[in-house]
Amino acid sequence: xxxxxxxxxxxxxxxxxxxxxxxxxxxxxxxxxxxxxxxxxxxxxxxxxxxxxxxxxxxxxxxxxxxxxxxxxxxxxxxxxxxxxxxxxxxxxxxxxxxxxxxxxxxxxxxxx
Amino acid sequence: xxxxxxxxxxxxxxxxxxxxxxxxxxxxxxxxxxxxxxxxxxxxxxxxxxxxxxxxxxxxxxxxxxxxxxxxxxxxxxxxxxxxxxxxxxxxxxxxxxxxxxxxxxxxxxx
Numbered sequence: 001x002x003x004x005x006x007x008x009x010x011x012x013x014x015x016x017x018x019x020x021x022x023x024x025x026x027x028x029x030x031x032x033x034x035x036x037x038x039x040x041x042x043x044x045x046x047x048x049x050x051x052x053x054x055x056x057x058x059x060x061x062x063x064x065x066x067x068x069x070x071x072x073x074x075x076x077x078x079x080x081x082x083x084x085x086x087x088x089x090x091x092x093x094x095x096x097x098x099x100x101x102x103x104x105x106x107x108x109x110x111x112x113x
Numbered sequence: 114x115x116x117x118x119x120x121x122x123x124x125x126x127x128x129x130x131x132x133x134x135x136x137x138x139x140x141x142x143x144x145x146x147x148x149x150x151x152x153x154x155x156x157x158x159x160x161x162x163x164x165x166x167x168x169x170x171x172x173x174x175x176x177x178x179x180x181x182x183x184x185x186x187x188x189x190x191x192x193x194x195x196x197x198x199x200x201x202x203x204x205x206x207x208x209x210x211x212x213x214x215x216x217x218x219x220x221x222x223x224x
Contacts, residue, residue: 033212035212043157045213092157102157103159106155
């Protein structure tokens with residue numbers, strides 16, 4: 001079956017712009033979580049959604065937001081981009097939030113210039 | 114902050130068993146131990162998880178101590194393709210807490 005699909009794979013944006021990243025989970029998976037990975041901070045949890053409801057949120061400013069649609073697809077948005085937002089953004093899906101492992105996508109590499 | 118402590122790096126000879134330790138001394142009763150690995154420039158890959166019993170799947174074995182304060186991931190016959198960063202994560206079974214990745218262990222498989 002198809003894995004977790006993230007689009008686009010690469011993105012270059014200018015400071016001050018906003019960006020929307022998309023994640024399509026594995027068919028039947030209802031939980032989607034997002035992560036930011038940078039060389040300095042490693043993998044950091046952004047937020048998690050289950051059945052269109054945000055269950056958990058990491059320690060990121062309000063410029064980072066997300067949502068989940070009724071088909072479990074998810075988007076995350078970053079407004080007023082800063083140079084420090086350059087990172088690999090990873091999405092992961094799971095059947096549900098109860099003791100299941102997550103399957104990760106390949107990520108979207110965002111570069112802010 | 115991460116709830117787990119792992120050595121920053123380890124070496125293992127190809128064909129030998131790789132034993133990756135993880136300390137989670139503050140683990141609570143309903144928290145599971147999960148292991149993931151990340152091969153360079155790819156998304157992390159789920160390996161295995163467990164609560165208190167030892168677990169085995171086609172990829173690895175997970176040994177959790179009786180007091181649950183530490184665990185060991187065992188790759189029985191390491192190959193060069195097992196070179197990766199391995200993350201040990203603790204998370205509640207209800208999934209109502211944040212998912213926190215630590216620094217992980219960088220495993221080098223030596224030919």
